Amino acid sequence: ETGVTQTPRHLVMGMTNKKSLKCEQHLGHNAMYWYKQSAKKPLELMFVYNFKEQTENNSVPSRFSPECPNSSHLFLHLHTLQPEDSALYLCASSPLKSERGITDTQYFGPGTRLTVL
Amino acid sequence: AQSVAQPEDQVNVAEGNPLTVKCTYSVSGNPYLFWYVQYPNRGLQFLLKYITGDNLVKGSYGFEAEFNKSQTSFHLKKPSALVSDSALYFCAVRDGSSNTGKLIFGQGTTLQVKP
Numbered sequence: 001e002t003g004v005t006q007t008p009r010h011l012v013m014g015m016t017n018k019k020s021l022k023c024e025q026h027l028g029h030n031a032m033y034w035y036k037q038s039a040k041k042p043l044e045l046m047f048v049y050n051f052k053e054q055t056e057n058n059s060v061p062s063r064f065s066p067e068c069p070n071s072s073h074l075f076l077h078l079h080t081l082q083p084e085d086s087a088l089y090l091c092a093s094s095p096l097k098s099e100r101g102i103t104d105t106q107y108f109g110p111g112t113r114l115t116v117l
Numbered sequence: 118a119q120s121v122a123q124p125e126d127q128v129n130v131a132e133g134n135p136l137t138v139k140c141t142y143s144v145s146g147n148p149y150l151f152w153y154v155q156y157p158n159r160g161l162q163f164l165l166k167y168i169t170g171d172n173l174v175k176g177s178y179g180f181e182a183e184f185n186k187s188q189t190s191f192h193l194k195k196p197s198a199l200v201s202d203s204a205l206y207f208c209a210v211r212d213g214s215s216n217t218g219k220l221i222f223g224q225g226t227t228l229q230v231k232p
């Protein structure tokens with residue numbers, strides 16, 4: 001877990017606020033992911049980045065805006081969120097084995113517990 | 118389409134007894150299968166994976182899982198449960214022929230180990 005860090009660990013925000021979640025990985029990986037974990041629901045993949053390029057957007061509302069400036073950092077910018085967006089947001093990274101994009105085990109950060117009032 | 122099913126929301130086991138957490142999957146290509154554990158207020162920790170080779174995979178903390186292709190299952194097992202094993206367990210699958218790293222997770226099984 002210490003290979004992937006996330007800040008802040010807890011965030012409370014109003015529906016009109018703008019905030020950002022940060023993820024950093026120290027594992028030398030080239031793929032990074034955002035997941036949403038809500039109570040009573042499976043983990044939902046939100047975004048995938050390979051070599052800083054977004055390769056998957058799982059029909060995520062535009063009020064969530066990801067940014068990947070380099071292979072070690074991933075951000076999730078939040079604006080005009082809804083109370084139903086309250087959840088644990090998990091970041092993960094994995095090695096990218098080949099140019100075909102075959103990836104290996106994903107390693108997760110501790111998550112950011114987001115509460116939208 | 119890929120899918121994972123964990124049929125039990127909760128498994129209760131007495132300490133020292135063997136435990137099994139069930140997982141079945143559906144994938145069009147070769148399955149890459151994973152087990153993760155999540156302790157309260159923590160992220161997911163990788164336990165073990167099956168890519169190819171021996172059907173019995175050994176992982177962290179004494180856990181193992183058996184890949185059964187005919188039953189499309191990948192059940193997690195441990196010969197002797199500890200109270201500290203109490204946590205939320207997730208099974209995940211990826212299509213080995215896919216070019217993306219997209220993992221599909223099951224809904225999770227809460228394991229309660231009682232002293």
